[in-house]
Amino acid sequence: MEILMSFIVGILFTAATYLLLSKSLLRVIIGTAVLSHGVHLLLLTMGGLKKGAPPILQEGTAAYVDPLPQALILTAIVIAFGVTSFLLVMAFRAYQELKMDDMDQMRGNDQHE
Template identity: 45%
Template sequence: MELLVASAIGVLTAGGIYLLLRQRTFPVIVGLSLLSYAVNIFLFATGRLTVGAPPVLRDGVTIYTDPLPQALVLTAIVISFGMTAVIVMIALSAYLSENDDRIDMTDRVEDDA
């Protein structure tokens, strides 16, 4: 189980970094989303991956699941959704003002005259 979760985190991180290095805005947004999913899975996995264990300590229970990473992941999901909405609006306004969705500005020359 841990190998599967670690592999999923690695694949999501690698895919997210690859997409972040693209020159268009849409792959960058998808890459940021993949990275946030990888971080969420990593945070969730820090609370021990146990099946059927209660989330809090009870009398006589020795194995439990830590509820703090679950709360952190829920908060991170809400924050990443809000940040994705902000990034989409910034990318849309940049596209509408320039009629191009390229991220790098090295090939654009400003005329001062």
């Protein structure tokens, strides 16, 4: 199962890199969101996909699941949601002002004069 998750993380990182290198501002934001999902799966996979009891102290339970990777992922999800929301609002405002979402034209590097 860890090998399958590793391949999925690699596919997500590849897709995110492709989207981040595009000229459209919306694609860059979607690439950032896909990259954060890949990081969440990477954290979950690196923590180990174990089966066991919940981390509650009881007699007779030998194997416990580590709650730390789940807590890290939960925190990362909240942070990624905040960053994605902020980027979407900034992109909407830039589109309202400039009426475009092409990154090269926003920078002033337009070669088509």
